[in-house]
Amino acid sequence: MGIKQFNGEWVSQEDRVMFRFNTHENQEFSFWLTRRMVQALLQGTQQLSVHNLEKTHAPHVAQAVQAFQQQAVAQQVKFRDGYESAAEKPLGEQPLLVVGLGMNQDGEQTHIEFELVTGQRVNLNLPQTVLQLLVILLNKLQDNASWGVGLAAADASIAPPAATPPPQVH
8 A cells, every 4th residue: 555645633622643644546544643652653663763774873873863864854844735535435434543553664664553443453564755754744743732752852762872071171
């Protein structure tokens, strides 16, 4: 299933993010993401990205490269209005609550599995570039909601390597 477009909105009455996407096959899927699920998605994608970079970089360098890549994407992304609903809605008209999440990475593809309140599972296979856009969108939405679980919070939880004091100059 190839994603054509995705969209998100923080709905204050629900205190949830409504996340939806449409596919090249003219299908649309809608989900409710709780604060906990958004946090798990943001942290999980960051960890997978750093883990993948650690194959070719030292851990602290991998973290820096990942943060730089994410920042570069965030500066270039342009959010547009005008989401196009798809004709076919295999899971129905109403968004379904995501109650579980699974993630893994295979090369440049990240696999995300949403477990729904109905017991159904929806799998997404996202290339790195699309995943980075999704992370930027979710981070913006959690920021709008004032949840405090975004990329800045994740970066703050990663302790920098122990710094040596600067040499003293006399």
